[in-house]
Amino acid sequence: MCEPSSGKCVACVKSSECAADPSKPVCVANQCAACSSNSQCSERGGSGAGVCATTSGKCVGCVTSSDCVGDADGGVDGGADGGVVAGFCNTTTNQCVGCLKSRDCSDPSKPICGTSQTCVACGSQLASVDGCTTKNTTLPVCKAAAGTCVECGGDSDCKTSATPACDTANKCVECVQSSHCKNTSAPVCDTSAEHCVQRLN
Numbered sequence: 001m002c003e004p005s006s007g008k009c010v011a012c013v014k015s016s017e018c019a020a021d022p023s024k025p026v027c028v029a030n031q032c033a034a035c036s037s038n039s040q041c042s043e044r045g046g047s048g049a050g051v052c053a054t055t056s057g058k059c060v061g062c063v064t065s066s067d068c069v070g071d072a073d074g075g076v077d078g079g080a081d082g083g084v085v086a087g088f089c090n091t092t093t094n095q096c097v098g099c100l101k102s103r104d105c106s107d108p109s110k111p112i113c114g115t116s117q118t119c120v121a122c123g124s125q126l127a128s129v130d131g132c133t134t135k136n137t138t139l140p141v142c143k144a145a146a147g148t149c150v151e152c153g154g155d156s157d158c159k160t161s162a163t164p165a166c167d168t169a170n171k172c173v174e175c176v177q178s179s180h181c182k183n184t185s186a187p188v189c190d191t192s193a194e195h196c197v198q199r200l201n
Contacts, residue, residue, distance in 0.1 A: 003030055015044040025049075025059040035059055053094060060094035068096035090117060102135035111135060111149045121147020143170060155180075167194055 001017055003010045010030035012018050018025050018032035026033055026040040034057020035041050041059035042050045049059040051067050062068050065088045086096040088104055098104075098118035105111050105119035112135065113119060114126030122132050123144035132149035133140040139149040141157050150170035151157070158164050158172035165180045167173045174196055175181050175189035181196035190197045 001030075015040065018044075022058050023056060025057075033057075048095070051094075058094075062089035062094055062096050063091070065089045088117075102131055105135075108148050110147065122149055123147060141170070165194070 001010055001013045002008075003013055012027035012030060012032050015026040018027050021032060024032040024034055025044060026035045028040075035052035036054065036057075038050060038052050041052045044050075044059060048061045051060050051062055052058075053060045053063050068087050068089050086098050088097050088100045089095075090097045090100065098116075099113035100117070102111065102113045105113055107119060110119040110121055112122045112124075112127040112131035114124065114128075116126050118126075120126045122142035124147065128134065132142045136149060139151055141150050141153045142148075143150045143153060152166035152170055152172050155164060155166050158166050160172070161182075163172040163174055165173050165176045167176050173194040175194055176191060178187060178189045181187050181189050183196060186196040186198050188197055188199055189195070190200060
């Protein structure tokens with residue numbers, strides 16, 4: 001590059017010209033060098049590489065999750081997710097991502113941290129087959145039609161004798177029909193209360 005004030009040919013005049021070697025991403029005294037501060041990386045322009053990883057001297061997307069606060073999309077998948085908030089740092093790739101583990105996913109309709117490191121519906125192609133069980137043992141079953149984690153999908157998922165029936169809200173309850181009531185002193189199911197009673201009033 002030509003340094004205009006001196007008329008000399010130099011390695012660089014600005015940091016955006018230091019693209020050949022990722023370990024020397026900033027221009028210091030007309031030489032491409034390792035970064036030492038976030039401000040140097042920010043001056044390079046562009047997106048997703050405004051943080052200085054001082055151990056490697058590279059400009060990266062993040063070093064810790066605090067670098068990702070308020071980061072929309074952050075390089076998770078090139079923007080195809082519509083601007084998901086990427087609030088967690090993948091310290092292997094130094095990119096801000098939507099999640100690291102399923103516990104990071106708070107939207108019930110997207111409860112699992114998928115292989116793309118965004119929160120996805122359970123039962124989807126990007127989600128672990130046992131994602132619901134791994135995330136929360138109290139909601140271990142995937143309701144695939146809705147993509148949500150629920151307590152039960154059928155009676156076989158209800159393991160205790162006190163709540164052997166799975167209701168329409170996918171919760172284990174005492175009964176949804178009288179066949180669930182095994183105690184002869186309360187053989188009838190009050191379906192409105194999902195409770196076994198002696199008889200209906």
